[in-house]
Each structure stands twice: as C-alpha cells, then as structure tokens.
Amino acid sequence: MKMKKWTCFLIGTLMISSLLGGCAKTPETEKAEPTETKSNLTESGMPIVKEPVTIKFFAPKRFASQNLNDIMLWNEYEKMTNINVEWNDVIREQLVEKKNIILASGDYPDVFYGSRFSSSDQQKYGQQGILIKLNDLIENHAPNIKRILDQNPEIKKAMTMPDGNIYAIPTITDPSFTAMRSGTFMWYKQEWLDKLGVSMPTTTEELYNFLKQVKEKDPNAIPIGGGPIDNLISHIKGSWGLGNRGASHPNVDVDPKTGDLRFIPVASEYKEMLQYIQKLYSEGLLYKDTFSANADQAIANGIEGKYVVHPGYNPEAMFKQKGYTGGLTLTGPHGDQLYANVGATVGSSGQFVITSNNKYPEATMRWVDYLYSDEGAKMFFMGFENVTYKKTADGQYEFVDEIKNNPKGLTQDQAAAQYLTWPGGGYPGILKQQFFKGSEGMPSSVEAVKKVESQFPEEIWAPFVYTQEETDKMSALKADIETYVTEMQAKFITGNVPFTEWDKYTETLKKMGLDEYMEIYEAAYERYKK
Structure with missing residues (x-):
C-alpha cells in the first residue's frame, strides 16, 4: 500500500513538473527578462x-x-x-x-x-x-x-x-516635413517651358496642350513618363476631387455628395480620369512602355534626360538630372483642385x-x-561628421562630395549606401527635414511642396487597423479586388478594353465582394474616428 502511495506521489510530482516545464517554454513566459x-x-x-x-x-x-x-x-x-x-x-x-x-x-x-x-x-x-x-x-x-x-x-x-x-x-x-509626406511631385523640365514660351500648366487641359506641343516639336522626346502609372494617377486624381483623405488610402475616400465612404475605382470621376490618361497614351504623350518597362529602363531614359515631365521622385536624385522644377496642383474639368498625394505622419x-x-x-x-x-x-540618415557629412556655415548638414558628387559616377543613394543603410530600404526611425538628404529632402523638393501644400486635403487619414476576423476576410477580398482594379486600369488606359465595358467592370467588382470589402472598411473607419 505504501509503495502504491509512493508511486502515485512520484507520478503526480512528475506530471506537475512536466506541466511547469511546458509552461516555462511558452512565448508568454519567455518574454520575462532575466x-x-x-x-x-x-x-x-x-x-x-x-x-x-x-x-x-x-x-x-x-x-x-x-x-x-x-x-x-x-x-x-x-x-x-x-x-x-x-x-x-x-x-x-x-x-x-x-x-x-x-x-x-x-x-x-x-x-x-x-x-x-x-x-x-x-x-x-x-x-x-x-x-x-x-x-x-x-x-x-x-x-x-x-x-x-x-x-x-x-x-x-x-x-x-x-x-x-x-x-x-x-x-x-x-x-x-511635408516634402517627405508628399514624396513625389510632377517635375517639369524648365528648358522646355522656356523653349515653348509657356507658363507652368495650371489645369489638366493646359498639361495636355503642353505635352502635345512637346511631341510636335521633338518626336523623340518623352513628353511624360519615368515611373509606374500610380505616380501619375496620384498627382492628378485630386483634379477630379478624388483622394480627399490623402495618400494612405489610395482606393477609398469620402464621397462629398453623400458623406459616405467611397470606393474610388468605381466612381464616375475615376472613369473620367482614366479617359484623360487614355487620351495621353493613345496620342503618344505618355511613355509607351509605362506598363512594361522595368526600373532599369526607366532610369536609363531619365539619365539621358528624355522625360520632359516626370511624375515621381526628384530627378536630381533619381537620374542625376538638374533643371527640373516642381509643378502646380492642376485644376480639373469640373473645377476641382486638390493635392491628394500626401500621406499621414505614420x-x-x-x-x-x-x-x-x-x-x-x-x-x-x-x-x-x-x-x-x-x-x-542624424546618425542614421547623415552618418558621421567629416566622414559622410559636414556642417555648413549656416548650421545645416550636407553630405561630403564623395556622396553628393561621387567621382566614380555613383548616384547619391549608391554612394551613401557604402556607409549607411537608409537608401531604398524599410527602417524604423523618424524622418526630419534637417537630416534627410534623399530625394524628398533636397532643396528643390522642399521648394516643390511649397507650391502645392495649400491644396492639401483638410483631413488626412492614417492607416486603419482591423480585427483578426476582419483581416482574414479582407485579405482574400483585397487580393482579388485590388488586383482586378490594377489589371483593368492598364487595359482601359492602353485601349485593350474600351470604356463601353465600364458597367461590366463595376459589376464584376460587386460580384467579387466589393460591398463586404466596404463594410469592413466602414467598421475600421468607425473605430478610427473614436
């Protein structure tokens, strides 16, 4: 009997030890700092x-x-x-x-x-x-x-x-640091404005006429191009009143007529914008390889100075090309003048x-x-004094010549990357104008944002967060819906699908679950407002 009791005691003790040992290995307890x-x-x-x-x-x-x-x-x-x-x-x-x-x-x-x-x-x-x-x-x-x-x-x-x-x-x-929050701008080659004797375009129609004159004057020039189509869209969508809550939500904003959330890619204004871009494409004003060129091709054209208008990052940093100036917020066909390409601080x-x-x-x-x-x-973005940067007489910071004007022909990003890790990579940290000397921190970018910041949206949303259940549903919906939007965007612009198919396009999005997508967005928006 005693032996049985002793055996039971041992088994019980071992079981407790095993359970405790198991608990000790859980992530929750491993978080405790020794x-x-x-x-x-x-x-x-x-x-x-x-x-x-x-x-x-x-x-x-x-x-x-x-x-x-x-x-x-x-x-x-x-x-x-x-x-x-x-x-x-x-x-x-x-x-x-x-x-x-x-x-x-x-x-x-x-x-x-x-x-x-x-x-x-x-x-x-x-x-x-x-x-x-x-x-x-x-x-x-x-x-x-x-x-x-x-x-x-x-x-x-x-x-x-x-x-x-x-x-x-x-x-x-x-x-x-509003130049960083905007990131990219519409850059105009000043010599072409001077050559044609025209002022900086102020409307979408004036932009079209300017690009047309460029094409007529020099068939080998690329009137507008140098980046993905999203860059162009982000700069002109506000000319149709789209993107009125900023760039962190490229597909959703608020419908000014109803006050409800709006899925931008099915709005009539979005269709009009695509028709405008399709006109640029069909007349050879938009770079013909916009949808097929890789980054190396785009950069090579930029280094040769082929782009007359470049919607994207500063050509001085991207292509080692000076002589570009930031454009104005274009007024659209219905009088809308909004600079939607500005993100939140997060x-x-x-x-x-x-x-x-x-x-x-x-x-x-x-x-x-x-x-x-x-x-x-300062350390992360500028590096170390007298090695990667120097302090100017007026107390500012600038990269040394080896980085700014690399003798081996490296771009600023390539030269900086020999010492630092910010070029082209994601990172934790805070971006401040006084220390960030990449594309967005260049003097020409700082000047460019001054021309457009008075047309920033009154309210700019930060990214929303979703519950796990919403995330599981949204992941599948987003993959289908946003992929389809991107595919059809290209097909409408290139003319591979005519705009007579627009209703079919919107109906397809509904069948893909657009209503549920927007319901989830609405729930996240309601939490965000609180």
Missing part, C-alpha cells in the same frame, strides 16, 4: 548595457554588395551601445519570401527589422505569442518614442491594434518587431528608441 539581464542595463544614455550582448536581427538591404555586419553605421553604433547586432540580411526583393520561410520554420531572430509586418501580421503573430507586446517597453524604456506618441495621438492610434496592444514600431515622419507599418526569443527586450527597445531622437536620426 534578473541578470536587467542588472546589465545602464540607467540611460550610452552605452545601453554594461557588458556586451549579441542580438540577432533579420533585415532587408537594397544592394547585394552591402554587408550589414560590416558597414560603418552599425559598426559605430555597436561601439556606442555595447550591443552587437548579428545581421541576417537579404536583398529587399527576397524579403517577403525569406520572412515567410523564417516564420513558418519557428526559428525566429530576436528582431525583424525593416520587415514590413502588416497590421494583420502584427495581430496574428502577436496573439500567437511570437511577437511581444511593446506597450510597457515604450512606456518605460523608450522616452523618444513615448514623447512622439504623447505629442501625436494619431500616431499612437495607428500603431495600436484592436486588442489594445502595440506589437511594432513604424517609420514616422515629422509632421512639418509611414510603413511594422518596421521593428521584437520576438519572444529575445532575451534582452529592454536593451533592444533602448537600441531602437535612439533612432527616434535628433542625434539618432
């Missing part, structure tokens, strides 16, 4: 930890030649922080594929950096315990991010998931997430928080 790790933290400033630690990051890069484990920015930051980041870097074109493989494998890095976790990904992997909650870490260990959120409640709202948790840190743009979502494998979450949060300070932003 006491010895906390004691290694410094109170504030640099270094972040007293004794060196290593943290594993997964991140994209733009250029294959870059090695994030041996680049000046991160080598110097390691010396400052005492934190050695072990980078697993991939070319940005492989980001989604590689990220999904890692997530499926269960062998996660400590941090996914610049990896574009959508709000649905944040909720999905956050609720599974793969991503840790950042609310308390921001409150207690991220004074720079906390200050930004306290000063800009709309940013916090865009970062907070419906369950009340923050799982990721986004790219943030200083609200006053940029790419999910640029920095910490996984449950991370043994140093407090130190990791301190590491990324520095990038949201003035000194951190």
Whole structure:
C-alpha cells in the first residue's frame, strides 16, 4: 500500500513538473527578462548595457554588395551601445519570401527589422505569442518614442491594434516635413517651358496642350513618363476631387455628395480620369512602355534626360538630372483642385518587431528608441561628421562630395549606401527635414511642396487597423479586388478594353465582394474616428 502511495506521489510530482516545464517554454513566459539581464542595463544614455550582448536581427538591404555586419553605421553604433547586432540580411526583393520561410520554420531572430509586418501580421503573430507586446517597453524604456506618441495621438492610434496592444514600431515622419509626406511631385523640365514660351500648366487641359506641343516639336522626346502609372494617377486624381483623405488610402475616400465612404475605382470621376490618361497614351504623350518597362529602363531614359515631365521622385536624385522644377496642383474639368498625394505622419507599418526569443527586450527597445531622437536620426540618415557629412556655415548638414558628387559616377543613394543603410530600404526611425538628404529632402523638393501644400486635403487619414476576423476576410477580398482594379486600369488606359465595358467592370467588382470589402472598411473607419 505504501509503495502504491509512493508511486502515485512520484507520478503526480512528475506530471506537475512536466506541466511547469511546458509552461516555462511558452512565448508568454519567455518574454520575462532575466534578473541578470536587467542588472546589465545602464540607467540611460550610452552605452545601453554594461557588458556586451549579441542580438540577432533579420533585415532587408537594397544592394547585394552591402554587408550589414560590416558597414560603418552599425559598426559605430555597436561601439556606442555595447550591443552587437548579428545581421541576417537579404536583398529587399527576397524579403517577403525569406520572412515567410523564417516564420513558418519557428526559428525566429530576436528582431525583424525593416520587415514590413502588416497590421494583420502584427495581430496574428502577436496573439500567437511570437511577437511581444511593446506597450510597457515604450512606456518605460523608450522616452523618444513615448514623447512622439504623447505629442501625436494619431500616431499612437495607428500603431495600436484592436486588442489594445502595440506589437511594432513604424517609420514616422515629422509632421512639418511635408516634402517627405508628399514624396513625389510632377517635375517639369524648365528648358522646355522656356523653349515653348509657356507658363507652368495650371489645369489638366493646359498639361495636355503642353505635352502635345512637346511631341510636335521633338518626336523623340518623352513628353511624360519615368515611373509606374500610380505616380501619375496620384498627382492628378485630386483634379477630379478624388483622394480627399490623402495618400494612405489610395482606393477609398469620402464621397462629398453623400458623406459616405467611397470606393474610388468605381466612381464616375475615376472613369473620367482614366479617359484623360487614355487620351495621353493613345496620342503618344505618355511613355509607351509605362506598363512594361522595368526600373532599369526607366532610369536609363531619365539619365539621358528624355522625360520632359516626370511624375515621381526628384530627378536630381533619381537620374542625376538638374533643371527640373516642381509643378502646380492642376485644376480639373469640373473645377476641382486638390493635392491628394500626401500621406499621414505614420509611414510603413511594422518596421521593428521584437520576438519572444529575445532575451534582452529592454536593451533592444533602448537600441531602437535612439533612432527616434535628433542625434539618432542624424546618425542614421547623415552618418558621421567629416566622414559622410559636414556642417555648413549656416548650421545645416550636407553630405561630403564623395556622396553628393561621387567621382566614380555613383548616384547619391549608391554612394551613401557604402556607409549607411537608409537608401531604398524599410527602417524604423523618424524622418526630419534637417537630416534627410534623399530625394524628398533636397532643396528643390522642399521648394516643390511649397507650391502645392495649400491644396492639401483638410483631413488626412492614417492607416486603419482591423480585427483578426476582419483581416482574414479582407485579405482574400483585397487580393482579388485590388488586383482586378490594377489589371483593368492598364487595359482601359492602353485601349485593350474600351470604356463601353465600364458597367461590366463595376459589376464584376460587386460580384467579387466589393460591398463586404466596404463594410469592413466602414467598421475600421468607425473605430478610427473614436
């Protein structure tokens, strides 16, 4: 009898130990910071930890030649922080594929950096315990991010998931940096305006007449082109009153007639806009390979100075071409004059997430928080004084000649990427005009935005967030609906599908579930308003 009791006791003890051991391995409990790790933290400033630690990051890069484990920015930051980041870097074109493989494998890095976790990904992997909650870490260990959120409640709202948790840190743009929030502009080659003796176009009709004159004067010139069709649409949609809540929601805004949400690609105004672009295309005014050219072809034409009007990023940065000037907000056929191509202060979502494998979450949060300070932003975007940048007599910052006017013929982005990692990649941080010298921070871009900012929408939406159930439904709907919209956009513009098929197009969208798509959007909008 005693033996039986003793055996039962042992079995019970083993079962309890097994259960406790199982609990110890759950993501929820692994998030707890060991006491010895906390004691290694410094109170504030640099270094972040007293004794060196290593943290594993997964991140994209733009250029294959870059090695994030041996680049000046991160080598110097390691010396400052005492934190050695072990980078697993991939070319940005492989980001989604590689990220999904890692997530499926269960062998996660400590941090996914610049990896574009959508709000649905944040909720999905956050609720599974793969991503840790950042609310308390921001409150207690991220004074720079906390200050930004306290000063800009709309940013916090865009970062907070419906369950009340923050799982990721986004790219943030200083609200006053309007050239960055616009990003791209309509750039006109000044010599052509002078050659034809005309003023900068102020209406869509004047733009058409200008492009037509260019074509007649020089059949080899490309009147307008140099980027994807979305660039052109984003700049002229406001001339038909579309996009009245800004660029973060390219397919949805508010119908001014009813006050209800509107799916832009079925609006009659959108059809008129496409008919206008189709006229440009059919008359050879819009670059004929807009829908088929790759980025290399587009850049090659730009470097040769072939584009007379370029809707896109600053030609000085893109093509090493000076002599372009930013255009005006065009008034459309019904009197609409709106500059819709301006986004919210919250940029790419999910640029920095910490996984449950991370043994140093407090130190990791301190590491990324520095990038949201003035000194951190200057380091990240400008680099190091007298190596990558110099201070001018009037207290401004500018890249050294090796980067601005590279002797080997490298573009500014290519030259900067030898030392820094911001060109062409996603990243956490805050974009400030005084430190960002990429396309949007160039003096000509700053001047360009001054011409159009008085026509910005009165209300600019930040990205919405969705519940997990909404996300599951929306993912399927979005894939079908938005892919179809893009395909038909190209077919209408090229004339492969005539506009007599418009009703069939809108009916197809309804059959694809457009009403449900808009119901989900409405629910997210109602939460956003609150």
